[in-house]
Amino acid sequence: xxxxxxxxxxxxxxxxxxxxxxxxxxxxxxxxxxxxxxxxxxxxxxxxxxxxxxxxxxxxxxxxxxxxxxxxxxxxxxxxxxxxxxxxxxxxxxxxxxxxxxxxxxxxxxxxxx
Amino acid sequence: xxxxxxxxxxxxxxxxxxxxxxxxxxxxxxxxxxxxxxxxxxxxxxxxxxxxxxxxxxxxxxxxxxxxxxxxxxxxxxxxxxxxxxxxxxxxxxxxxxxxxxxxxxxxxxxxxxxx
Numbered sequence: 001x002x003x004x005x006x007x008x009x010x011x012x013x014x015x016x017x018x019x020x021x022x023x024x025x026x027x028x029x030x031x032x033x034x035x036x037x038x039x040x041x042x043x044x045x046x047x048x049x050x051x052x053x054x055x056x057x058x059x060x061x062x063x064x065x066x067x068x069x070x071x072x073x074x075x076x077x078x079x080x081x082x083x084x085x086x087x088x089x090x091x092x093x094x095x096x097x098x099x100x101x102x103x104x105x106x107x108x109x110x111x112x113x114x
Numbered sequence: 115x116x117x118x119x120x121x122x123x124x125x126x127x128x129x130x131x132x133x134x135x136x137x138x139x140x141x142x143x144x145x146x147x148x149x150x151x152x153x154x155x156x157x158x159x160x161x162x163x164x165x166x167x168x169x170x171x172x173x174x175x176x177x178x179x180x181x182x183x184x185x186x187x188x189x190x191x192x193x194x195x196x197x198x199x200x201x202x203x204x205x206x207x208x209x210x211x212x213x214x215x216x217x218x219x220x221x222x223x224x225x226x227x228x229x230x
Binding site: 033035040042043044045048058088092103107108110 | 123157221222
């Protein structure tokens with residue numbers, strides 16, 4: 001079974017703090033993704049990566065950065081957390097092969113910024 | 115931005131009945147894939163079913179099937195014999211826009227409630 005894990009289910013941080021969200025997958029997937037989910041807006045892509053040290057901006061990258069030093073790990077960084085970044089954050093991974101690129105998701109991290 | 119439309123914010127169905135969740139999308143691609151995901155209240159996104167745009171037959175996976183109409187750019191999810199455990203948010207997610215990197219575009223979701 002594909003396993004995507006995220007470092008925390010719930011996280012509470014203060015405005016201005018630097019926040020790290022970690023995601024690890026064990027299926028040797030090339031692609032990894034970070035989404036945020038807000039009520040009524042569906043999932044919006046923040047960043048994705050198709051290889052180690054590679055990254056691509058998604059639809060809402062402002063206020064975020066990412067790091068992929070190893071194939072299995074993809075980190076989302078909030079350099080200076082703000083209250084409007086309170087949200088559910090979902091990580092996903094998939095193969096690069098277009099015929100087999102189902103995305104598998106982690107359990108999510110619910111981040112609250114006070 | 116790609117446009118994905120799920121017109122039903124909420125749907126209600128009685129247990130054992132069938133239900134159809136709508137999804138339309140806007141793309142000029144000829145080759146694309148379409149995914150449906152389920153998100154129960156626990157929050158995890160669960161892959162349900164996939165349809166490729168060149169697939170001749172509608173995809174089926176157990177009680178899930180797709181009513182895929184390429185000309186209308188619609189791919190509705192049909193759940194037969196609903197169960198209480200089907201109560202969840204359902205997302206349509208096409209892979210469109212000519213991407214070879216596997217990114218998906220998600221609709222806003224439909225909240226399905228199954229009642230006894």
